[in-house]
Amino acid sequence: MxxxxxxxxxxxFFAALLALVYLVAGPAIRLGMVYSLEKAVGAEVNISKVSLELAPLALRINNLQITDAAKPTHNSLSFGHARAALEVWPALLGYYVIDELTVDGLQYGAERSSEGKVYRVPGSDSEKIDIAQLLQVDLPDADELIARANLQTPAKAEALKQLAATEQQQLKTLQTQLPTKDSLAQYQADIKALTDSKVANATDLAAKAQQLQQLKDKLNSEKAKVEQVKQQLTQSKNSLQRAVDDLTAASKADYAKVQQLANLSDGGLAGISQILLGDVWGERVAQLQTLYELAKPYIPEGGISGPGNETAEPEVVLPNRILPLPGQPYPDFWVKTARVNWLIGGGEATIALQDITAQHALINSATKFSLDVKQLPQLAAFNLSGEFAVLQQMVTNLNWQLDGLNLQPLTLGKGDTALDLAAGLISSSGKLNLTDNRIQQQASVVLNAANFNSSGNKYLQQLASLLNQQQQIPLNIATTGLISAPEVSIRSSLDKILGDALLGEAKQKVAAYQAELQAKLNSQLQTGLAGQQDWAALLTQQDGEVADISGSIETMLSAKMADVKDQAKDKLKDKLLDKLGGGN
Amino acid sequence: MLTMLAKILKVLNSQASPWQIGWAIALGLFAGILPLGLLTLLIVLIVCLLTVNLSTFIVVWGLTEGLMLLFATPLENLTWQYAQNDTLLQLLANTETLQLLHLHHTLTLGAFVLGAVLVVPVAWLSKVLVMQYRSRVMSSVQKWKLTQMLKASKLFALYEKLN
Structure with a gap:
């Protein structure tokens, strides 16, 4: 056999297979890469050549260009060549351990020799930071300010409205249980009929006494109902009063909050940068969520913290299907060293990275990265360094120092309120710590030697002049909390400058705005209190009616009972006298 | 397609033993289920060393590779779900040979287990079916117009000549 x-x-067979792999692997990988990248970015991707080197085992990619789908004449990313040297033994075991990765001539936004095809037109580009949007200065209107101030009045007003509706419903139900005038008249008629009738003998007396007792029981039960209604009325009045008090307090607190935000009481505009830039910065910070989502599958279950963890999420499946072995010899992927030569702004920058992986516990080291750029035409210096590790938690630390970034001329605002920034130098330094999905960030941004022009109204010209007088316009930005909902604090002397400059124009606007705001809050208060006064009056009235009914039942019951008793006594007396007289 | 059909008919009608065809089908299936790697090479080595019918092995291997485009993902998911066993993971972690065979990869592990379970029953079943075919159907098939057309075709003649 x-x-x-x-x-x-x-x-x-084996030799043929090796030859086939050697000859076909490069083109096959190239086709696979082009297909996957085009599918991901929705635009033409070009790769000149992919080749496989056998000794040492390495993959080389020449001239990769990814078309920018939003601007097909340019690439979103391109590089001259990249080489990844793979370690053989881990590769045989199925782990991708890259000893050295080099990328040369990395460029963002380089012009293409011919226009690239676009397969999927991108939507609105929210990823790009719009400096004009960042520095947009418009006085927020009352609605916008109310929306941003997270006011309590509407909620309290709604609560009062619902409470009033509930109480109204309960009262209606209770009203049906109260004895009506007709039923009271019926009771009176019954008692009268009973008391007016003659007592024939002892048996008749007993029967009548029993009927009287039944009537008394019924009346007692009605009285209890009336008592219950009285208690309910008291409770309703109390809870409605509490809700009204809450609403009034909330309204006062809200007005104070809005005043504080707009700083209307001082006549200035301090805090406006918080209102204007806070959301924008918050959105930028929230983009770090992507980094967290990428690392999340590798974070041990016990390590993930935060309120986002409370909701049930779909099971995350690792892209690399290697079973989680105890004491795994290598990470699923591990780039020991990487060097990226980045062509940027007419110069070169080098990014050095070490130990790129998502399983840092296995190599007992964090991923370190640094970028050092000096003396570019538009930038004096930029240094970025940091480390990233996924252990029990994902921890990222980042420090940066940027000096002398030349701003390109840009226009802030539109139409009459346009303000041109002809020149300026931006410097920034800061640090960022990201632990799982929680961020702590401190940054200072300084605009130096700014040159503003305005052809708009005189107030804007005054503003441009004031800004130009400033040696520095600093912004201090601090962010804390969850990256999905960060709390951003932005403080700047720019606020005071803007306030001073705009005060002339803004005075009337602020006064009108204050009136509008007060009117709006008052209107919300009135909406919340709608009908409450009527109800209070109605409750008082009903309270009185119930008390009257209760009193009249009690009086009637006592009086009629006394009558019946007297009548019965008299009859008994007469009978006894008759019997005694007969015996004589 | 015609070549493949001709190959199958030729093998079925040849003097090759039913066991040789049965094992060729079973091992072709095994090799096809597995992702290309050392285990596949081991199966190919076995096929080369034993007198297993090579044509049948190659045809079944190719067909199964095609089928696995559909079934690889469910098989991988199933394995991921059931392979989270401490003893198994410890065994895989401690035995480098098993890692060299990529048995710590979900798809390879799942395919290996499925192939190992199927190989003997499929070999036996195939042998039985080949015997049944030869005893009951072969003479009728020889008379089919399609068979005669195939045999008369130039492609078949060329195939015969090359063999």
Whole structure:
């Protein structure tokens, strides 16, 4: 059963397979990469050549260009060549351990030799930071300010409205249980009929006494109902009063809050940068969520913290399907060193990275990265360094120092309120710590030697002049909390400058705005209190009616009972006298 | 397609033993289920060393590779779900040979287990079916117009000549 030429057949097969892999692997990987990248970015991707080197085992990619789908004449990303040297033994075990990765000539936004095809037109580009939007200065209107101030009045007003509706419903139900005038008249008629009738004998007396007792029981039960209604009325009045008090307090607190935000009481505009830039910065910070989502599958379950963890989430499946072995010899992927040569702004920058992986516990080291850029035409210096590790938690630390970034001329605002920034230098330094999905960030941004122009109204010209007088316009930005909902604090002397400059124009606007705001809050208060006064009056009235009914039942019951008793006594007396007289 | 059909008919009608065809089908299936790697090479080595019918092995291997485009993902998911066993993971972690065979990869592990379970029953079933075919159907098939057309075709003649 043994094939004599078996070994020979196998060796031929194996050699053919190796030759096939060597010849076909490069083009096959190239096709696969082009297909996957085009699918991901929705635009033409070009790769000149992908080749496989056998000794040492390495993959080389030449001239990769990814078309920018929003601007097909340019690439979103391109590089001259990249080389990844793979370690053989881990590769045989199925782990991708790259000893050295080099990328040369990395460029963002380089012009293409010919326009690239676009397969999927991108939507609105919210990723790009619009400096004009960042520095947009418009006085927020009352609605916007109310929306941003997270006011309590509407909620309290709604609560009062609902409470009033509930109480109204309960009262209606209770009203049906109260004895009506007709039923009271019926009771009176019954009692009268009973008391007016003659008592014939002792048996008749007993029967009448029993009927009287039944009537008394019924009246007692009605009285209890009336008592219950009285209690309910008291409770309703109390809870409605509490809700009204809450609403009034909330309204006062809200007005104070809005005043504080707009700083209307001082006549200035301090805090406006918080209102204007806070959301924008918050959105930028929230983009770090992507980094967290990427690392999340690798974070141990016990390590993930935060309120986002409370909701049930779909099971995350790792892209690399290697079973989680205890004491795994290598990470699923691990780039030991990487060097990226980045062509940027007419110069070169080098990014150095070490130990890129998502399983840092296995190599007992964090991913370190640094970027050092000096003396570019538009930038004096930029240094970025940091480390990233996924252990029990995902921890990222980042420090940066940027000096002398030349601002390109840009226009802030539109139409009459346009303000041109002809020149300026931006410097910034800061640090950022990201632990799982919680962020702590401190940054200072300084605009130096700014040159503003305005052809708009005189107030804007005054503003441009004031801004130009400033040596520095600093912004201090601090962010804390969850990256999905960060709390951003932005403080700047720019606020005071804007306030001073705009005061002339803004005075009337602020006064009108204050009136509008007060009117709006008052209107919300009135809406919340709608009908409450009527109800209070109605409740008082009903309270009185119930008390009257209760009193009249009590009086009637006592009086009629006394009558019946007297009548019964008289009859008994007469009978006894008759009997005694008969005996004489 | 015609070549493949011709190959199958030729093998079925040849003097090759039913066991040789049965094992070729079973091992072709095994090799096809597995992702290409050392385990596949081991199976190819076995096929080369033993007198297993090579044509049948190659045809079944190719067909199964095609089928696995559909079934690889469910098989991988199933394995991921059931392979989270401490003893198994410890065994895989401690035995480098098993890692060299990529048995710590979900798809390879799942395919290996499925192939190992199927190989003997499929070999036996195939042998039985080949025997049944030869005893009951072969003479009728020989008379089919399609068979005669195939045999008369130039492609078949060329195939015969090359063999």
């Amino acid at each position: 043994i094939r004599k030429s078996g070994w020979l057949v196998f060796i031929v």
